[in-house]
Amino acid sequence: MRTVHTVLGPVPADQLGAVAVHESLLSVLPGAEHAFDVTIDRAEIFETLAKKLTDFRNAGGGTVVDVTGMFHGRDLPLLEALSRSTGVHVVASTGMGPEELLGGYFLTPQTNPPTPWPADRFAALFGAEVTAGMAVPRVERRAPAGLVVTAVTRIGRTATDESLLRGAARTARATGVPVAVCPGDDALGDLEIVLEEGVAAERVAVAGLDRRDVARETVLAVVRRGASVVLDHVGADDDEHLTDRERADLVLALVADGHAGRVLLSTGAIGVAKGLPDDERPLAAVLEGLVPLLRSSGLDEPTVHRLVVENPRDLLTVRPGEEA
Amino acid sequence: MSRVNTVLGAIPAAELGVVAVHEHIGYGMPGSELDSTWWKIPEERYAETVPKLREFHEHGGGTFVDVTGICNGRDVDHYRSLSAKTGVHIVACTGFVGGDTALPHFARATVEYLARHFVHEITVGIGGTGARAGVIKVGVSRGGRMTALDRRIYRAAARAAVQTGVPILTHLAIDPEPAVAIFGEEGLPLDRVLFGHADDGPNSSITPHEWLLARGGRIGFDTFGYETELPDPPFWARPRKERLDHFLSLLERGHLGQLLVSADANCSPLGWPGVKGHTVNYLFTDLIPDLRDAGVDDAVITTLLVDNPADFLSIRS
Numbered sequence: 001m002r003t004v005h006t007v008l009g010p011v012p013a014d015q016l017g018a019v020a021v022h023e024s025l026l027s028v029l030p031g032a033e034h035a036f037d038v039t040i041d042r043a044e045i046f047e048t049l050a051k052k053l054t055d056f057r058n059a060g061g062g063t064v065v066d067v068t069g070m071f072h073g074r075d076l077p078l079l080e081a082l083s084r085s086t087g088v089h090v091v092a093s094t095g096m097g098p099e100e101l102l103g104g105y106f107l108t109p110q111t112n113p114p115t116p117w118p119a120d121r122f123a124a125l126f127g128a129e130v131t132a133g134m135a136v137p138r139v140e141r142r143a144p145a146g147l148v149v150t151a152v153t154r155i156g157r158t159a160t161d162e163s164l165l166r167g168a169a170r171t172a173r174a175t176g177v178p179v180a181v182c183p184g185d186d187a188l189g190d191l192e193i194v195l196e197e198g199v200a201a202e203r204v205a206v207a208g209l210d211r212r213d214v215a216r217e218t219v220l221a222v223v224r225r226g227a228s229v230v231l232d233h234v235g236a237d238d239d240e241h242l243t244d245r246e247r248a249d250l251v252l253a254l255v256a257d258g259h260a261g262r263v264l265l266s267t268g269a270i271g272v273a274k275g276l277p278d279d280e281r282p283l284a285a286v287l288e289g290l291v292p293l294l295r296s297s298g299l300d301e302p303t304v305h306r307l308v309v310e311n312p313r314d315l316l317t318v319r320p321g322e323e324a
Numbered sequence: 325m326s327r328v329n330t331v332l333g334a335i336p337a338a339e340l341g342v343v344a345v346h347e348h349i350g351y352g353m354p355g356s357e358l359d360s361t362w363w364k365i366p367e368e369r370y371a372e373t374v375p376k377l378r379e380f381h382e383h384g385g386g387t388f389v390d391v392t393g394i395c396n397g398r399d400v401d402h403y404r405s406l407s408a409k410t411g412v413h414i415v416a417c418t419g420f421v422g423g424d425t426a427l428p429h430f431a432r433a434t435v436e437y438l439a440r441h442f443v444h445e446i447t448v449g450i451g452g453t454g455a456r457a458g459v460i461k462v463g464v465s466r467g468g469r470m471t472a473l474d475r476r477i478y479r480a481a482a483r484a485a486v487q488t489g490v491p492i493l494t495h496l497a498i499d500p501e502p503a504v505a506i507f508g509e510e511g512l513p514l515d516r517v518l519f520g521h522a523d524d525g526p527n528s529s530i531t532p533h534e535w536l537l538a539r540g541g542r543i544g545f546d547t548f549g550y551e552t553e554l555p556d557p558p559f560w561a562r563p564r565k566e567r568l569d570h571f572l573s574l575l576e577r578g579h580l581g582q583l584l585v586s587a588d589a590n591c592s593p594l595g596w597p598g599v600k601g602h603t604v605n606y607l608f609t610d611l612i613p614d615l616r617d618a619g620v621d622d623a624v625i626t627t628l629l630v631d632n633p634a635d636f637l638s639i640r641s
Contacts, residue, residue, distance in 0.1 A: 030354075031427025034394050034451070036444035038429075070358055101428055103355025103395070108424040108466040110353065110596050112526075112559035125359060137357035138364075138594075275429045 004316045005130070005146035005177065006063075006089045007079045016089055017062020019312035020283050022180065022207050022232040022266035024273075025049050025066045025082070025090070028073025030101055032275025040274060046078060049271045052283050053086040059284035063089040065266075065316070067149045067180055067207075070126075071096045071103065073274065076134055076142040091146035091316060094129035095168050098153040098184070099160040107160065116160045122167025123174070130175040146316060147177050152184035162193060169197035172204070176321030180205040180230065187218050191227055201226030205264060205315060208232060210242045210250070223254060223262040228315060232268040235285030248293045251307070260303050264311055265290060326638045329446065329458035329490070330387070330413045331403045340413065341386020343633035344604045346493060346520055346546035346586035348593075349373060349388075349403055349414075354395040354427050356595020364592065369402075372592035376603050377410040383608035387413040389586075389637070391461045391493055393421040394430070397594040400453040415637065418445035419461035419481055421495045423473030431473055438480030439487075446488045458637060460484055462503075463495025468530075470502045478503050482510035489640040493518045493544070497531045504539060513540060518584055518636060520544035525552070525562035528570065537579050542636060545571050546586035549606035550599065558599055568614055580624060584632055585611065 003010035026045055032038045053064065068074050074092060083090040096102060106122075108114040126148050133141030150168040152161045165181065172179035179199060183190040187206055194204055207230040209219050222229050231250065233241040242250065254263050265286045270279040282288070291304055326337035350369070356362055364372075380388065392398045400416050407414040419442060420426045430438065445457040460481045465471045470478070481492050492512075494503065497519035507517060514536075522531045523545040533543055551557060551564040574583060587606045590598045607629070615625055 029429045031395055031429030031431070034427075035429055036441050036448070071355065100431075103353060103358075103427060104424045105353035105355035105359070105595055108353070110558075114466040128360065132360075135358055135360060138362075141360070 002317045004091060005144045005318060006083065007076060007092050007143050008083050009143055011089055013313050013317040016309070016313050016316065018060055018287060018308045019063040019065060019316070020056065020061060020266055020286065021065045021264045021312045021315070022067050022230050022268055023064050023271070023283060024068045024269070025064065025079065025271040026073045026075055027068050027270045027273050027276060029275030030071055030103065035275065038274050042078060045272045046082065049082055050086055052271050053082060053088045056283040057086060057088050059287045061088065061284060061287060063091060063312070064283060065091040065093070065147065065312070067093050067147075069093050069095045069097070069149045070129060070135065072101065074134070076136055080142070092134060093147045093149045093180070094126045094134060094145035094171070095149040095164070097150040097161060097164045099158045099164070100153065102160070117163060119163045119166035119170065122164055123170035126167060126171040127174055130171065130177050145177060147180055148172055149180045151182035152190050154184050157184050157186065157190065165190060165193045166197050169194040169199045173197060173199040174321050176319040178203045178205060178315045180207055182207045187214060188221055191222060191225060195225070202228075203315070203319065204228065205230050210247050212240060212242065216250070219250065219254070220257070223259040228262045228264050228311065229254070230264040230266055232266040234265055234267045234290045235281045236268070244290055244293055248290060248297055251294060252297055252299065255299065255303055260306055261311060263307055264315070265307055328415065328637045328639065329456040330407065331400055331416050331455040332407050334456070335413060337634040337638040339386070340630070340634050340637065342384055342629045343387040343389065343637070344380070344385060344586050344607060345389045345518065345584050345633050345636070346391050346544055346588050347388050347604050348392050348588070348590045349390050349399070349406065350397055350592045350594040351392050351590050352397040352593065352595025354425055357397065359595070362595050369592045373406060374410060376591045376605065377406060377412045379605050381410055381412050383605060385412060385604070385608070387415060387633070388604065389415040389459060391417045391459065393417065393419055393425050393461050395427045396421055396425055400450045400455045404453065404455060415458035416450060416455060417459045417461040417493070418442045418450070418457035418484070420463065420477055421461060422463035422465040423471045423477060424465040426473060426477065435476050435480045435483070438477060439483040442480060442484035443487055446484060446490050457490065459490055460492045461495065462492055464499060469499050475502060475506060478506045479510060482507050482512045485516055486510055486512050491516045491518065491636050494520050496520065496527060497522045497536060497543070498527050500532065500536060504536070504541070515540050515542060516640065518542045518544045520546050521588070523547055523562065523567050523570065524550065524560040526560055528562065528567075533574065537582055542582045542584055543574070543579070544584050544586065546584065547588045548585055548611050549587045549589065549602045554599065554601060556600065568618065572618055572620075575620065575624070580627055581632065583628060584636065585628055
């Protein structure tokens with residue numbers, strides 16, 4: 001059976017429904033959990049996130065993919081309780097990045113010299129989160145991760161960013177989960193590193209491609225290479241990203257060019273932020289904002305369904321990996 | 325009135341007894357908690373830790389200063405339980421072992437924010453535990469030179485030390501000129517600073533002991549027991565006799581009042597294998613006999629292990 005790894009276990013891929021594919025539910029800047037002025041009230045966080053997930057479900061949503069990775073506030077018992085309570089499937093991720101967000105364990109280990117971790121060690125760390133289950137640090141492992149995520153330093157790839165990209169790619173190849181990458185200033189170069197590791201391009205999603213600093217040609221090059229693009233700031237109202245009108249035009253252009261199967265849409269919202277600015281955009285911004293805009297611009301219903309249901313389903317479906 | 329913050333509340337300095345001034349219940353680099361290689365079930369963690377603390381207590385040990393920094397697996401609830409059950413006073417720290425152990429929330433922070441955080445942990449408490457930090461930890465990142473982040477942490481620590489009266493311990497005393505300059509600029513007398521790891525293998529020869537002592541700093545011979553004679557010594561090990569002779573030479577030159585000793589051992593390491601056979605009890609089983617064999621009298625040993633740490637740890641008003 002074709003299944004997707006959710007926090008509550010495997011779910012048949014055709015039951016996901018409409019998917020918010022690149023979101024952050026609880027996002028904690030590493031270290032903020034120790035800060036004197038940061039309060040982590042789990043009951044309050046649950047209530048906030050449950051409302052957002054319920055609003056998403058009421059707007060027709062079925063599944064939320066949490067791309068915070070393994071070291072940015074991921075709280076598996078909380079995500080499990082949210083999924084059980086709201087009926088929304090939650091897919092959680094392993095992985096981390098960019099380099100600046102890593103702990104010293106990976107960057108200055110207790111060896112002489114303190115050599116940063118190479119790709120194979122990241123692959124083993126991330127891979128265990130798929131094969132043995134996601135870690136509740138020093139306590140236990142829970143359900144297998146549904147995807148592996150990493151990110152590259154915005155101003156340019158560091159050596160450790162490259163190790164993370166390769167480690168994430170090897171994890172995807174070995175376990176059959178997809179890999180999602182937030183690129184730096186060289187999205188195509190970042191993608192090529194992932195593909196060099198032998199992961200199929202269709203298993204790779206490149207996020208953040210609705211940034212203003214990303215050229216239209218770059219977006220086209222990514223989909224022509226066979227990877228998916230995630231336009232993941234739907235509803236954003238800032239100087240850094242396209243407006244929804246511009247985003248809709250980009251989607252229409254990609255569809256017209258024959259790439260409807262390579263487009264993913266998301267809000268990139270943060271449900272609850274700790275140590276970071278809040279982000280109040282609703283998870284349903286794709287379904288309630290962008291999709292109506294696409295329809296009114298002439299996008300047909302099968303293509304809408306393809307973008308919000310079929311493409312994420314195909315990406316998230318776990319493929320038999322080399323070691324699966 | 326003399327006071328020292330322990331994890332179970334403030335105590336008079338007279339109650340500290342013999343102090344191990346630079347130790348760890350369990351240390352792991354930030355992020356090591358994600359790697360199940362190192363995970364131990366709680367039974368195992370207590371089984372590794374409690375007998376060492378009980379032995380410490382039976383040897384006459386009074387106080388264990390844990391200098392595990394904020395993001396290194398510092399676990400104050402665990403320390404409270406261990407202290408209550410073994411009778412050993414445990415002092416916890418605020419601060420960071422080095423800039424490279426400060427996670428992004430703190431690495432991005434200003435000096436003012438870091439100082440507020442340290443002061444909060446010293447005067448209000450650490451997280452929700454109610455326990456107040458008794459010392460501030462700072463240190464030099466890997467690489468041997470103070471980074472810009474290391475310097476922000478040192479400056480914030482100096483401000484918190486001036487404001488609250490608790491002392492500072494450093495991880496490494498190499499490249500100390502920027503540290504001494506920062507402490508001077510912030511008005512912190514150097515007898516409130518223990519310049520640590522002045523005795524380890526790679527760093528002892530590049531640590532300017534006399535320069536620091538002349539400025540009033542305290543010197544930590546606080547890696548006693550990490551010896552090249554161990555079956556599997558860590559890279560910071562040093563020949564046993566070389567360290568002891570070095571220490572005795574400083575005593576002979578009259579620096580007794582500025583010297584502190586400890587073992588920097590892990591009771592139950594969190595993110596590394598640890599060093600088999602090395603515990604805080606080296607102080608009793610090896611160091612004190614070695615000092616006596618070298619002709620050091622008991623009054624000097626008491627000064628090193630009781631009086632100096634009591635003076636150092638007492639909150640200065």
